[in-house]
Amino acid sequence: VAVTVTWPGGLKSAGVASGIKPDGALDLGLIVAARPLAWAGTFTKNAAAAAPVLWCRSLLGTPVRALVVNSGNANACTGPGGDAAVRAVAGAAAEVAGCEPEEVLVASTGPIGVALPAGAIVASLPEAAGALTPDVDSFARSILTTDTRVKVTASGSGAASLVGVAKGAAMLAPNMATMLAFLVTDASLDAPALQSALDAAVHRTFDRISVDACESTNDSVFLLATGETSVNEAAFTAQLESACSSLAEQIVRDAEGGSKLVRISVRGAADDDAAVALGRAVAGSTLWRAAVHGADPNWGRVLSALGSVDRSLDLGRVQLSIGTEPVFAHGAPAGSLDTAAKVMAADEFEIDCVVGEGPGAAQVLSSDLSPEYVTLNAYGTT
Amino acid sequence: VAVTVTWPGGLKSAGVASGIKPDGALDLGLIVAARPLAWAGTFTKNAAAAAPVLWCRSLLGTPVRALVVNSGNANACTGPGGDAAVRAVAGAAAEVAGCEPEEVLVASTGPIGVALPAGAIVASLPEAAGALTPDVDSFARSILTTDTRVKVTASGSGAASLVGVAKGAAMLAPNMATMLAFLVTDASLDAPALQSALDAAVHRTFDRISVDACESTNDSVFLLATGETSVNEAAFTAQLESACSSLAEQIVRDAEGGSKLVRISVRGAADDDAAVALGRAVAGSTLWRAAVHGADPNWGRVLSALGSVDRSLDLGRVQLSIGTEPVFAHGAPAGSLDTAAKVMAADEFEIDCVVGEGPGAAQVLSSDLSPEYVTLNAYGTT
Numbered sequence: 001v002a003v004t005v006t007w008p009g010g011l012k013s014a015g016v017a018s019g020i021k022p023d024g025a026l027d028l029g030l031i032v033a034a035r036p037l038a039w040a041g042t043f044t045k046n047a048a049a050a051a052p053v054l055w056c057r058s059l060l061g062t063p064v065r066a067l068v069v070n071s072g073n074a075n076a077c078t079g080p081g082g083d084a085a086v087r088a089v090a091g092a093a094a095e096v097a098g099c100e101p102e103e104v105l106v107a108s109t110g111p112i113g114v115a116l117p118a119g120a121i122v123a124s125l126p127e128a129a130g131a132l133t134p135d136v137d138s139f140a141r142s143i144l145t146t147d148t149r150v151k152v153t154a155s156g157s158g159a160a161s162l163v164g165v166a167k168g169a170a171m172l173a174p175n176m177a178t179m180l181a182f183l184v185t186d187a188s189l190d191a192p193a194l195q196s197a198l199d200a201a202v203h204r205t206f207d208r209i210s211v212d213a214c215e216s217t218n219d220s221v222f223l224l225a226t227g228e229t230s231v232n233e234a235a236f237t238a239q240l241e242s243a244c245s246s247l248a249e250q251i252v253r254d255a256e257g258g259s260k261l262v263r264i265s266v267r268g269a270a271d272d273d274a275a276v277a278l279g280r281a282v283a284g285s286t287l288w289r290a291a292v293h294g295a296d297p298n299w300g301r302v303l304s305a306l307g308s309v310d311r312s313l314d315l316g317r318v319q320l321s322i323g324t325e326p327v328f329a330h331g332a333p334a335g336s337l338d339t340a341a342k343v344m345a346a347d348e349f350e351i352d353c354v355v356g357e358g359p360g361a362a363q364v365l366s367s368d369l370s371p372e373y374v375t376l377n378a379y380g381t382t
Numbered sequence: 383v384a385v386t387v388t389w390p391g392g393l394k395s396a397g398v399a400s401g402i403k404p405d406g407a408l409d410l411g412l413i414v415a416a417r418p419l420a421w422a423g424t425f426t427k428n429a430a431a432a433a434p435v436l437w438c439r440s441l442l443g444t445p446v447r448a449l450v451v452n453s454g455n456a457n458a459c460t461g462p463g464g465d466a467a468v469r470a471v472a473g474a475a476a477e478v479a480g481c482e483p484e485e486v487l488v489a490s491t492g493p494i495g496v497a498l499p500a501g502a503i504v505a506s507l508p509e510a511a512g513a514l515t516p517d518v519d520s521f522a523r524s525i526l527t528t529d530t531r532v533k534v535t536a537s538g539s540g541a542a543s544l545v546g547v548a549k550g551a552a553m554l555a556p557n558m559a560t561m562l563a564f565l566v567t568d569a570s571l572d573a574p575a576l577q578s579a580l581d582a583a584v585h586r587t588f589d590r591i592s593v594d595a596c597e598s599t600n601d602s603v604f605l606l607a608t609g610e611t612s613v614n615e616a617a618f619t620a621q622l623e624s625a626c627s628s629l630a631e632q633i634v635r636d637a638e639g640g641s642k643l644v645r646i647s648v649r650g651a652a653d654d655d656a657a658v659a660l661g662r663a664v665a666g667s668t669l670w671r672a673a674v675h676g677a678d679p680n681w682g683r684v685l686s687a688l689g690s691v692d693r694s695l696d697l698g699r700v701q702l703s704i705g706t707e708p709v710f711a712h713g714a715p716a717g718s719l720d721t722a723a724k725v726m727a728a729d730e731f732e733i734d735c736v737v738g739e740g741p742g743a744a745q746v747l748s749s750d751l752s753p754e755y756v757t758l759n760a761y762g763t764t
Binding site (some may be wrong): 019045046048049074076077078079080081082093098111112113196212214215217265285286287290291293294296298299300301303304305306307308310314315327328330331332333335369370371372373374375376377378379380381 | 427431469683688692695709754
């Protein structure tokens with residue numbers, strides 16, 4: 001699917017094939033700016049964070065000129081060789097961008113524990129630099145792994161322009177940005193303001209999606225600002241949240257092996273964080289996700305998941321609905337399972353969990369668990 | 383598979399078909415004692431605990447004469463009707479056992495949220511009472527759901543006799559006994575001593591297994607003592623732990639849709655509890671479990687799972703082995719993936735995670751995630 005979106009603020013990007021992916025697909029993305037940009041980033045909290053994540057964290061607070069991302073290799077758990085590979089890539093990108101290596105952000109996604117073929121990337125960066133274009137399309141395609149389509153969002157009329165691209169697929173759980181996303185705006189905000197806006201937006205979007213409850217070593221969300229357009233910070237944060245929300249939803253819709261989008265709405269929790277925890281518990285239940293795959297209204301698995309994280313859950317106050325069909329209310333089964341099954345037969349549906357403990361609410365997006373997910377993830381390392 | 387094990391202390395049991403299971407399989411088990419027995423129990427911590435769990439918890443500390451268990455229906459999340467069903471079953475069992483309803487333990491396992499057909503159970507209890515025998519076989523078969531075989535353990539030479547039966551299959555995660563298990567001993571111990579021994583044994587066995595990381599609403603472990611044989615408490619606790627360990631392993635070997643037993647050994651954790659938490663994180667990773675299914679040595683998924691629960695994990699100190707093959711050491715990949723893949727091709731193997739933080743150690747038993755598990759759990763409610 002070709003995308004006809006261009007980066008704001010005159011930014012350019014390219015996507016080329018460096019040979020990391022054996023099938024010759026695009027696997028190397030490059031973004032280059034004409035001058036140093038303020039930026040913000042959120043990264044995985046996983047202690048086994050990948051080498052590029054460690055590199056980017058060390059650059060937080062200083063302006064950047066370029067960004068390199070490869071798919072097909074996570075450069076995670078790769079030891080000192082992994083760090084050296086990041087430096088080699090940043091150095092080569094600095095050369096083609098005309099900046100310092102410490103002005104180059106680096107991101108990777110793919111299998112863990114395999115040495116990054118930095119030489120192939122270094123050799124392909126001049127080709128990428130020669131292919132730079134305002135069009136996001138080839139860059140958006142170069143970052144995909146088992147994603148089946150590009151994920152792009154764009155907004156801007158009457159405000160700052162904001163364009164984002166992302167990739168997802170699997171090893172995707174809500175705890176910080178849980179995939180790769182690259183957002184570019186022409187808003188004029190300094191790094192602390194950008195970081196504050198990004199933290200707020202990520203907390204309410206990428207932190208509330210789950211494909212398989214597995215936290216990645218490489219999750220990164222980048223926000224680059226070219227600075228041409230004055231903005232109201234609150235309005236920009238709302239715009240950013242909307243963009244992140246769009247990308248998050250696109251990621252869940254394209255979940256590895258998944259065929260359904262389930263909006264898990266939790267209301268009446270002690271607070272919003274508690275609501276998120278309850279929603280995540282449901283989103284992470286393999287039994288419930290298997291039932292979603294079969295459109296089987298096995299709501300007991302939802303209650304069981306809620307009760308496994310909230311030890312003081314009072315079943316007498318819990319109301320559970322699948323779509324608009326109540327399936328559990330006043331401490332007992334309710335409604336029609338056949339109606340609930342019809343709701344679940346759709347590609348997208350909502351379950352509503354009212355727990356009766358307080359004002360907290362959140363929506364967590366999740367997908368189904370399919371035999372295909374297992375098959376997709378059962379082989380491949382050797 | 384017929385089992386030729388008899389209960390200690392003259393206890394008798396039976397298993398009959400009450401019609402709960404549509405295929406006419408055994409679904410109702412009854413144990414009756416000639417006099418009141420001291421007992422201990424551990425139950426799910428799930429806030430959506432089933433009606434029979436609430437009933438048994440209320441009886442802790444008082445002697446019992448009988449135990450009724452049904453498979454094919456969990457009597458969980460069934461509201462006031464579920465509590466009434468338990469009382470009806472306990473009352474009917476009290477009649478055939480010649481005791482009070484408050485001397486009858488009740489357990490259930492099966493789908494959640496379906497009204498228990500108490501009438502069918504009540505009608506079948508006289509038949510069960512007429513079939514009472516010292517042989518555990520029909521009782522052991524009556525408690526099975528998607529289990530493919532009975533799970534029995536027996537020990538006793540030179541000590542107290544101890545016989546246990548269990549059922550498992552799915553919705554099985556380590557947080558308290560995560561299935562049904564019934565242990566009977568002729569040891570002479572009072573209820574507090576039995577409870578202390580059971581808590582210790584369960585903590586190190588049933589609490590350290592995981593099939594799908596889904597915590598059940600019905601998990602219960604019962605220990606009944608007929609009191610003929612004087613025992614040393616420490617020796618009995620060790621005997622009990624061994625019996626629970628055997629049942630726990632049998633449960634994981636017969637995991638729903640599973641074909642492999644994986645011993646996740648964690649060493650060098652801050653303490654034993656931290657080691658259990660790390661082991662559970664690996665056991666709960668759908669990505670790692672899919673790789674186990676395909677015998678794919680994707681050790682990065684193990685590291686990622688460890689790093690998702692231990693935020694201070696120092697990769698430089700982590701050593702990971704699949705069987706005896708090191709796959710990650712000194713902060714970098716090591717060893718041969720082909721050798722590791724051969725290890726994983728076996729029906730049973732161990733992974734060893736040394737995290738270098740302290741003296742804590744634990745072993746968590748887990749299984750693989752198969753397409754069959756998903757298919758088994760995707761349908762059935764309607």
